[in-house]
Amino acid sequence: DTGVSQNPRHKITKRGQNVTFRCDPISEHNRLYWYRQTLGQGPEFLTYFQNEAQLEKSRLLSDRFSAERPKGSFSTLEIQRTEQGDSAMYLCASSFSSYGYTFGSGTRLTVV
Amino acid sequence: AQTVTQSQPEMSVQEAETVTLSCTYDTSESDYYLFWYKQPPSRQMILVIRQEAYKQQNATENRFSVNFQKAAKSFSLKISDSQLGDAAMYFCAYSNNTGNQFYFGTGTSLTVIP
Numbered sequence A: 001d002t003g004v005s006q007n008p009r010h011k012i013t014k015r016g017q018n019v020t021f022r023c024d025p026i027s028e029h030n031r032l033y034w035y036r037q038t039l040g041q042g043p044e045f046l047t048y049f050q051n052e053a054q055l056e057k058s059r060l061l062s063d064r065f066s067a068e069r070p071k072g073s074f075s076t077l078e079i080q081r082t083e084q085g086d087s088a089m090y091l092c093a094s095s096f097s098s099y100g101y102t103f104g105s106g107t108r109l110t111v112v
Numbered sequence B: 001a002q003t004v005t006q007s008q009p010e011m012s013v014q015e016a017e018t019v020t021l022s023c024t025y026d027t028s029e030s031d032y033y034l035f036w037y038k039q040p041p042s043r044q045m046i047l048v049i050r051q052e053a054y055k056q057q058n059a060t061e062n063r064f065s066v067n068f069q070k071a072a073k074s075f076s077l078k079i080s081d082s083q084l085g086d087a088a089m090y091f092c093a094y095s096n097n098t099g100n101q102f103y104f105g106t107g108t109s110l111t112v113i114p
Helices: none
Strands: A005-007 A010-013 A019-024 A031-037 A044-050 A053-057 A065-068 A075-079 A088-095 A107-111 B003-005 B010-014 B019-021 B024-026 B032-039 B046-052 B064-069 B074-079 B088-096 B102-104 B108-113
Touching (some): A005 A088, A010 A019, A019 A107, A031 A075, A044 A075, A044 B102, A075 A088, B003 B102, B019 B108, B024 B074, B032 B064, B032 B074, B046 B064, B046 B074, B074 B088
Parallel strands (some): A010 A107, B010 B108
Antiparallel strands (some): A031 A044, A044 A053, A065 A075, A088 A107, B003 B024, B019 B074, B032 B088, B064 B074, B088 B102, B088 B108
């Protein structure tokens, strides 16, 4: 297990299209998080799963955003009807406890 | 709401010298965790060091150490014997004791001068 894996690394999409990102956490980690990072800013929390349950969801996560973790393993983040303001790096992280996250390399989304 | 403030957008240090990055935070909790993360140009965030609020002893990891002042809500990172590979964006982060979400500062970009 080489860490948290995110796919794709880069995604360019036209405004109004739907996109889906995937995150594969470290296998023994029961917690999974999605963050969004724009240039020059720190990551902003989007949502948190413990196993398959989505326990926290930020107000930043509008109804165009949905995340799933169907079997408590990998997770997907879908953005519907993308807008230019959705352009950002989407980071996934996993952990086993409050010890600290292990981050993936992120998916960079560009909406044109 | 918890906030994390990093007041130094950019810092520079000569190779082999020591540099301190500042971080302050605001919380009404008594039990929480604080972290420093490093984000090199490749963009993957790496945990540098962590501090539990209930511990008075400052955390140390090799060349990295923190100065944790709970009453002042201050959490600075000291990098000793700076190396070229230390050049990166450094983020201070706060988490409550459940770890449900982290709050990040805006980061400090560290340049190491050969």
